[in-house]
Amino acid sequence: MEEKYIKHRYEPILPSKEEWPVVKLARERKEFVKKVADLAENRILKQTGNNPEILKEELETTLYREKLRIKQNPWVVDPDDEGEFWGEVKSSLLHISSEEKKTSRFEGYKAVLNKITNRYAEEIASNFKATHYKFTRSVVTYGFSRLLNAARVKGIKSIFSNQYTLQDKIQITGETDQIRDLATKGTIVMVPTHFSNLDSILIGWIISVLGLPPFIYGAGLNLFNISIFAYFMNALGAYKVDRRKKNLMYLETLKTYSKEAIQFGCHSLFFPGGTRSRSGTIESRLKLGLLSTAIEAQRANYQAGNNEISGKIFIVPVTINYHFVLEAPSLIRDHLSSTGQERYYKENDEFSTSYKISKFLVKFFTKGSDISVSIGKAMDVLGNYVDQDGRTIDKNGRQIHTRDYFMSDGVVTVDQQREEEYTNMLGKRIVEEFHKINRVFSSHLVSFTAFEMIKRKNQKLDLFELLRLPEEDLIISYEEFKQECQNVLNAIFELKSQNLIKTAPHMNRDIEEIISHGMDNVGMYHAKRPLVKDSLGNITTQDMSLLYFYHNRLTGYGLEKLFK
Amino acid sequence: MDSKNSSNEKVIGVVGVGSFGTAIANMLAEKNKVIVYARKPEVVNEINSTNTAQGKNLNPTILATNEPKDICDRCDILFFMIPSSGFLEVVKTFAPFLFPYHLIIHGTKGLSLNLKPGETLDTVKRLNRNQILTMSEVILQETVAVRVGCLAGPNLSKELIQGQPAATVIASKYNEVILEGQRLLRSEKFQVYGNSDIIGVELSGVLKNIIAIAAGALAGLGLGENAKGLLISRGMVEMVHLSNALGGSVKSVFGLAGIGDLVTTCNSVDSRNYTVGYRLAKGESLEEILASMDEVAEGINTVRIIKAFLETTGLRAPITENLYKVLFEDLEIEEALQFLMKYPFSVDVDFV
Numbered sequence: 001m002e003e004k005y006i007k008h009r010y011e012p013i014l015p016s017k018e019e020w021p022v023v024k025l026a027r028e029r030k031e032f033v034k035k036v037a038d039l040a041e042n043r044i045l046k047q048t049g050n051n052p053e054i055l056k057e058e059l060e061t062t063l064y065r066e067k068l069r070i071k072q073n074p075w076v077v078d079p080d081d082e083g084e085f086w087g088e089v090k091s092s093l094l095h096i097s098s099e100e101k102k103t104s105r106f107e108g109y110k111a112v113l114n115k116i117t118n119r120y121a122e123e124i125a126s127n128f129k130a131t132h133y134k135f136t137r138s139v140v141t142y143g144f145s146r147l148l149n150a151a152r153v154k155g156i157k158s159i160f161s162n163q164y165t166l167q168d169k170i171q172i173t174g175e176t177d178q179i180r181d182l183a184t185k186g187t188i189v190m191v192p193t194h195f196s197n198l199d200s201i202l203i204g205w206i207i208s209v210l211g212l213p214p215f216i217y218g219a220g221l222n223l224f225n226i227s228i229f230a231y232f233m234n235a236l237g238a239y240k241v242d243r244r245k246k247n248l249m250y251l252e253t254l255k256t257y258s259k260e261a262i263q264f265g266c267h268s269l270f271f272p273g274g275t276r277s278r279s280g281t282i283e284s285r286l287k288l289g290l291l292s293t294a295i296e297a298q299r300a301n302y303q304a305g306n307n308e309i310s311g312k313i314f315i316v317p318v319t320i321n322y323h324f325v326l327e328a329p330s331l332i333r334d335h336l337s338s339t340g341q342e343r344y345y346k347e348n349d350e351f352s353t354s355y356k357i358s359k360f361l362v363k364f365f366t367k368g369s370d371i372s373v374s375i376g377k378a379m380d381v382l383g384n385y386v387d388q389d390g391r392t393i394d395k396n397g398r399q400i401h402t403r404d405y406f407m408s409d410g411v412v413t414v415d416q417q418r419e420e421e422y423t424n425m426l427g428k429r430i431v432e433e434f435h436k437i438n439r440v441f442s443s444h445l446v447s448f449t450a451f452e453m454i455k456r457k458n459q460k461l462d463l464f465e466l467l468r469l470p471e472e473d474l475i476i477s478y479e480e481f482k483q484e485c486q487n488v489l490n491a492i493f494e495l496k497s498q499n500l501i502k503t504a505p506h507m508n509r510d511i512e513e514i515i516s517h518g519m520d521n522v523g524m525y526h527a528k529r530p531l532v533k534d535s536l537g538n539i540t541t542q543d544m545s546l547l548y549f550y551h552n553r554l555t556g557y558g559l560e561k562l563f564k
Numbered sequence: 565m566d567s568k569n570s571s572n573e574k575v576i577g578v579v580g581v582g583s584f585g586t587a588i589a590n591m592l593a594e595k596n597k598v599i600v601y602a603r604k605p606e607v608v609n610e611i612n613s614t615n616t617a618q619g620k621n622l623n624p625t626i627l628a629t630n631e632p633k634d635i636c637d638r639c640d641i642l643f644f645m646i647p648s649s650g651f652l653e654v655v656k657t658f659a660p661f662l663f664p665y666h667l668i669i670h671g672t673k674g675l676s677l678n679l680k681p682g683e684t685l686d687t688v689k690r691l692n693r694n695q696i697l698t699m700s701e702v703i704l705q706e707t708v709a710v711r712v713g714c715l716a717g718p719n720l721s722k723e724l725i726q727g728q729p730a731a732t733v734i735a736s737k738y739n740e741v742i743l744e745g746q747r748l749l750r751s752e753k754f755q756v757y758g759n760s761d762i763i764g765v766e767l768s769g770v771l772k773n774i775i776a777i778a779a780g781a782l783a784g785l786g787l788g789e790n791a792k793g794l795l796i797s798r799g800m801v802e803m804v805h806l807s808n809a810l811g812g813s814v815k816s817v818f819g820l821a822g823i824g825d826l827v828t829t830c831n832s833v834d835s836r837n838y839t840v841g842y843r844l845a846k847g848e849s850l851e852e853i854l855a856s857m858d859e860v861a862e863g864i865n866t867v868r869i870i871k872a873f874l875e876t877t878g879l880r881a882p883i884t885e886n887l888y889k890v891l892f893e894d895l896e897i898e899e900a901l902q903f904l905m906k907y908p909f910s911v912d913v914d915f916v
Binding site: 382384394395396398400401402404405407408409410415417418421422425 | 574640659660663664665667708710711737738739740
């Protein structure tokens with residue numbers, strides 16, 4: 001039985017774009033940027049304990065790091081006046097340090113700090129324009145479906161056929177009605193898994209199919225280097241996150257921006273994994289920085305006495321499932337060479353130029369590789385499920401109040417350490433939900449099984465030795481493979497019966513069909529295929545690292561135990 | 565329904581009036597209004613009419629109730645002071661009345677199992693970490709309370725009741741829980757330390773019971789202080805490795821709840837765990853000993869759980885393993901001692 005997925009386009013929940021929170025925010029952009037800069041300044045002052053000496057040190061560290069970045073790692077998007085700006089900061093700092101009076105020194109440092117937070121806030125803020133948004137949306141939808149129809153329905157005339165829509169290609173499943181409902185009531189923070197640079201555009205499109213107003217979204221500044229992406233990103237309401245800047249002032253400004261935007265009522269999108277999953281696993285350790293802003297915004301709403309649902313923030317996990325991740329070869333290379341430590345990597349992959357992206361898009365739409373997106377159940381900021389009216393429901397079905405988590409002695413209190421712990425808890429809950437709503441594809445099953453079988457045959461080897469195995473050791477007999485695939489599939493269905501995972505409809509076919517579907521689809525456009533059949537009908541791989549990458553999608557479920 | 569509004573005077577709740585619960589309730593009552601919960605109506609009556617709990621004196625300002633809802637509604641802060649055997653049941657009883665604003669600090673030293681319906685320790689035989697719950701993990705699993713802490717350390721109720729000087733550790737991931745616990749309990753005679761490693765502190769309190777049984781056994785064999793020094797030191801090493809494998813930090817074992825409680829319990833003839841070891845060494849069987857004790861010595865349960873846990877890890881824990889054989893497989897205590905003396909522990913300290 002084929003599962004239903006959303007085929008129609010939803011009516012917009014807010015028909016007039018004047019009502020879209022992001023449009024309202026764009027209208028007040030100038031005031032908003034100033035507010036963010038001032039609030040960020042206050043936060044930093046608080047963190048430095050209003051001590052001029054500590055503040056000075058922070059300013060100097062920031063200056064030093066920024067100068068180093070400009071010299072060592074310049075990007076196309078960087079504004080031309082950067083050198084000049086930091087030069088001014090430097091001379092102001094010199095000038096201030098010669099001041100006699102402590103209070104006037106402090107005032108001087110504060111002024112410099114405000115200048116910096118203002119610059120950062122301006123840089124981070126999105127440049128949303130409703131007209132661009134509409135244009136982009138129609139380009140994406142129209143363009144994609146033209147390509148799709150040209151490929152699927154034969155003949156040149158078919159370019160104007162409407163037999164296939166994007167929604168046949170990209171299946172949306174899960175709690176779509178709930179997210180629409182809640183978006184009219186409170187503020188949504190959507191947290192998707194992240195495997196490919198395509199995700200941003202994909203999610204943007206899905207949000208519009210669901211009839212939701214545009215979400216604001218923190219996009220890596222590196223994406224703005226590429227003009228085609230920059231246009232899309234701006235149109236989708238993206239604000240900019242520069243991962244090169246790790247100084248306190250930047251991070252605080254960024255967090256303030258995110259928190260204030262959520263409080264403003266803008267639906268937001270974070271990729272909680274931070275960057276694309278390098279190893280191909282579902283994110284298990286989340287970057288908690290931006291996530292903490294959702295909790296902070298929720299608490300701030302309660303503090304301001306906003307206990308209504310309009311002040312409530314809903315976390316919606318989303319998984320995006322692919323048979324094929326274009327960047328897989330370079331992602332896994334990155335993962336394997338970074339020995340567990342986060343290090344600077346060069347953004348120089350398949351998505352580096354507009355040409356390569358266009359080529360990929362054509363490939364993607366003209367060949368059959370489906371994508372599915374599952375929308376998870378909405379949660380409050382502590383990871384409790386909420387019902388259709390946005391009320392928090394505990395494990396035993398009792399209604400509870402999210403506000404109570406922030407109360408002590410009967411009032412809402414600010415406790416940073418408490419909120420850090422809450423952020424950890426929320427992160428864990430999101431990871432749990434990711435695993436539950438993850439949809440298994442045939443390609444995940446075959447690559448997981450094949451890799452585990454090779455691993456079992458070579459138990460003494462560590463991962464790196466496994467990846468270097470000679471070709472002749474990589475051959476698996478088809479019959480054995482079929483048997484093992486069936487075992488893994490059974491275990492997956494067992495997990496499914498406990499609601500711990502989901503499967504795509506094609507997983508209900510006969511095992512032989514699933515295997516051949518999986519083999520056809522897994523990493524289908526890579527020059528070297530992760531799985532192929534050899535002339536004798538046995539299973540083998542042309543690229544063990546890629547096989548490992550696609551295999552990783554099913555780690556974290558304890559399925560490895562089947563291969564002990 | 566709205567969350568409670570505590571404009572009136574703050575009341576502290578204590579759940580359980582065993583000897584430790586009574587001692588803590590009295591200490592809390594020095595500075596605050598206290599309500600205690602007891603399950604049996606006759607105990608509640610006894611407290612409210614004669615200010616004693618099962619014969620132990622209670623501060624006359626303390627009131628008792630046997631309504632979980634009542635105590636949960638009136639108190640934001642609750643101390644769970646119940647034996648580990650009844651812990652899960654009591655937590656389940658309280659769960660419907662607990663809300664996220666509640667702070668819970670427990671003083672129970674024990675482990676609980678997280679098994680599927682129908683499974684028992686006898687049927688599963690091997691335990692992995694997520695099948696074992698510390699008491700704070702029980703609270704987190706069963707209730708919506710998240711701000712949870714534990715109280716552990718060398719706190720013999722008898723001495724606390726006499727007002728002798730002592731100290732304790734409050735461990736919680738939440739600073740506010742530690743600060744609140746310190747504010748409520750600290751006095752001239754009682755020092756309160758804080759620790760953020762709640763799992764490590766809970767495990768220290770639990771694992772030391774194993775060593776306490778062994779200490780009783782040594783005493784029962786008539787061995788002296790050298791042997792005790794040896795046991796405490798090697799016992800601590802074993803606690804470090806076990807605690808680490810179960811997710812605690814090495815540091816906590818060196819604290820009040822680890823080494824502090826270990827030394828106290830290994831010297832305390834009043835401890836149930838110590839008594840079990842002592843009587844075993846005197847030749848009684850485990851059944852005989854258990855039959856004459858009104859409450860199970862927690863260490864016995866801990867030995868079984870840790871033994872099952874060892875099956876799934878590559879870890880060796882010679883004291884626990886041999887104690888298990890003595891308790892459940894009829895190994896003679898002298899043989900176990902011989903085995904330990906021959907065991908190739910060549911390195912004194914291998915974990916710092």
